[in-house]
Amino acid sequence: MMEFILLINSDEKTWTTMTEAESGRVHAAYMAYTQALHDAGVFVAGSQLAPSTTATTVRVATDGKTSVLDGPYAETKEQLGGYYLIDVPDLDAAISWAARCPGAAYGSIEVRPLVAVPAVA
Amino acid sequence: MTEFALARDAAERAARESYGKLVAYLARRCGIEDAEDALADAFASALERWPRDGVPRAPEAWLLVAARHRFLDRVRDDGRAARLHERLAAAAREAQWAFERSPELGDDRLGLMFACAHPAIEASIRAPLMLQAVLGLDAARIASAFLIAPAAMGQRLVRAKHKIAATRIPLRVPEAEELPDRLDAVLAAIYAAYSGGWDDPGGNDSRTRGMAVEAIWLGRLLAQIAPNEPEVSGLLALMLYTNSRAAARRDRGGTFVALEDQHVELWNGAAIDEAEGLLKRAFEAKRPGRFQLEAAIQSAHSVRRFAREPDWAAIVALYDELMRLTASPVVALNRAVALGRRSGPARGLEALGAIASDPRLEGYQPYWAARADLLARAGQREAARVAYTHALGLTVDPSVRRYLALSMEGAT
Numbered sequence: 001m002m003e004f005i006l007l008i009n010s011d012e013k014t015w016t017t018m019t020e021a022e023s024g025r026v027h028a029a030y031m032a033y034t035q036a037l038h039d040a041g042v043f044v045a046g047s048q049l050a051p052s053t054t055a056t057t058v059r060v061a062t063d064g065k066t067s068v069l070d071g072p073y074a075e076t077k078e079q080l081g082g083y084y085l086i087d088v089p090d091l092d093a094a095i096s097w098a099a100r101c102p103g104a105a106y107g108s109i110e111v112r113p114l115v116a117v118p119a120v121a
Numbered sequence: 122m123t124e125f126a127l128a129r130d131a132a133e134r135a136a137r138e139s140y141g142k143l144v145a146y147l148a149r150r151c152g153i154e155d156a157e158d159a160l161a162d163a164f165a166s167a168l169e170r171w172p173r174d175g176v177p178r179a180p181e182a183w184l185l186v187a188a189r190h191r192f193l194d195r196v197r198d199d200g201r202a203a204r205l206h207e208r209l210a211a212a213a214r215e216a217q218w219a220f221e222r223s224p225e226l227g228d229d230r231l232g233l234m235f236a237c238a239h240p241a242i243e244a245s246i247r248a249p250l251m252l253q254a255v256l257g258l259d260a261a262r263i264a265s266a267f268l269i270a271p272a273a274m275g276q277r278l279v280r281a282k283h284k285i286a287a288t289r290i291p292l293r294v295p296e297a298e299e300l301p302d303r304l305d306a307v308l309a310a311i312y313a314a315y316s317g318g319w320d321d322p323g324g325n326d327s328r329t330r331g332m333a334v335e336a337i338w339l340g341r342l343l344a345q346i347a348p349n350e351p352e353v354s355g356l357l358a359l360m361l362y363t364n365s366r367a368a369a370r371r372d373r374g375g376t377f378v379a380l381e382d383q384h385v386e387l388w389n390g391a392a393i394d395e396a397e398g399l400l401k402r403a404f405e406a407k408r409p410g411r412f413q414l415e416a417a418i419q420s421a422h423s424v425r426r427f428a429r430e431p432d433w434a435a436i437v438a439l440y441d442e443l444m445r446l447t448a449s450p451v452v453a454l455n456r457a458v459a460l461g462r463r464s465g466p467a468r469g470l471e472a473l474g475a476i477a478s479d480p481r482l483e484g485y486q487p488y489w490a491a492r493a494d495l496l497a498r499a500g501q502r503e504a505a506r507v508a509y510t511h512a513l514g515l516t517v518d519p520s521v522r523r524y525l526a527l528s529m530e531g532a533t
Contacts, residue, residue: 089291111288
């Protein structure tokens with residue numbers, strides 16, 4: 001088994017301009033999806049993130065000075081809005097879960113394996 | 122071919138056959154990178170020794186033993202080699218056990234082919250990856266067929282293999298529901314290996330591109346393992362048809378010869394017969410596809426060996442069908458050429474005019490060569506001269522340049 005993270009990206013305007021009925025449907029779809037991950041025994045962690053307007057980007061320069069900036073690290077059309085961490089046998093399984101995520105229909109899901117830390121003997 | 126060359130070819134084929142099976146087998150157990158690493162030296166010495174000493178009776182076992190010996194030397198000073206050796210030794214025991222029960226380990230290679238053509242692998246590296254993983258070809262040889270610098274090709278291959286290992290791309294045949302799409306990707310990669318990623322079934326550009334023999338080998342392997350997939354047979358037939366004309370594509374002076382001017386006695390009749398058989402069986406499945414249609418077009422051209430004129434109406438109809446499936450500008454171009462033969466150059470030019478604005482054709486040599494030919498046939502000398510000049514400017518191969526220059530002279 002291998003852990004994969006599903007990074008859910010979308011244009012945040014999609015959510016702010018949505019009708020209440022529609023956002024209710026999306027919410028229900030996410031509940032069902034999360035339940036399905038649990039039922040399949042592949043769920044490790046997952047959460048929605050607060051909008052990118054709440055983001056703060058921190059860097060420490062070579063001279064040791066800390067810079068703190070308002071905003072996400074990159075201003076792009078699509079922003080990271082949530083993630084799931086799942087434990088599945090291979091990339092095909094991760095891709096098929098990513099395709100079923102409700103967010104895949106509103107933006108894109110980046111699938112990345114986690115680097116396994118060797119067990120300490 | 123001399124007797125020695127034949128023996129050498131047979132030995133090389135046997136070495137690549139066993140190597141591919143073993144890489145596929147080991148890759149499922151310890152990853153593609155380690156599998157290749159473990160077998161690299163053993164494979165090199167097989168390529169060197171088998172042509173001289175003959176192919177061993179149990180070639181896979183020979184390679185495994187050679188790989189283990191080689192590893193014993195490295196184990197002492199390299200921790201990674203030690204771990205690898207442990208896994209290799211276990212895999213080798215298992216492989217030996219499997220060989221004793223069944224001499225064929227072929228099926229793992231199919232899974233390896235699917236991994237190489239996985240959608241998570243960048244499309245343009247799939248064919249080179251397959252040539253390396255399944256046939257053990259080195260990066261330099263692949264690079265020259267794809268007109269890419271060897272160092273760049275080597276790097277891209279390493280990156281792709283690392284992606285297979287690091288993201289756990291499975292080395293197996295996909296589930297039934299995804300199989301059609303995934304099989305299409307495997308077929309496209311084999312065809313790209315055949316053509317060097319250059320879509321030119323008519324052979325208008327005779328630059329040495331692609332690896333015809335190796336791609337046909339992959340096609341045969343796939344056809345052996347998946348004999349009931351009509352597109353698999355269609356692709357193999359297509360490659361056999363076009364490759365059957367390899368010897369006729371240049372004259373004695375080395376000048377390119379267009380398909381309709383080729384001496385049919387130089388065509389490889391046995392290869393065409395095999396292709397005809399494959400295509401006939403493929404069509405019986407009644408699941409037509411791109412490769413079956415392209416093979417059928419080549420079949421229609423092949424009737425010239427019986428001193429018959431190709432049925433241009435049938436060829437145009439096949440291109441129409443192909444257009445519905447692919448909407449490719451190259452198909453549209455070839456359709457226009459066929460239409461020019463069926464209904465006269467004016468109709469051909471009309472069809473060409475409809476696609477002339479496609480930016481993908483602007484720098485495509487076969488487009489300008491076809492346009493020049495149609496204009497010349499229509500008696501539009503000045504326009505033909507301009508088109509020939511364009512085609513010449515886009516041609517690298519001197520044998521095609523000579524052909525175009527001669528055609529231009531004759532037409533204007």
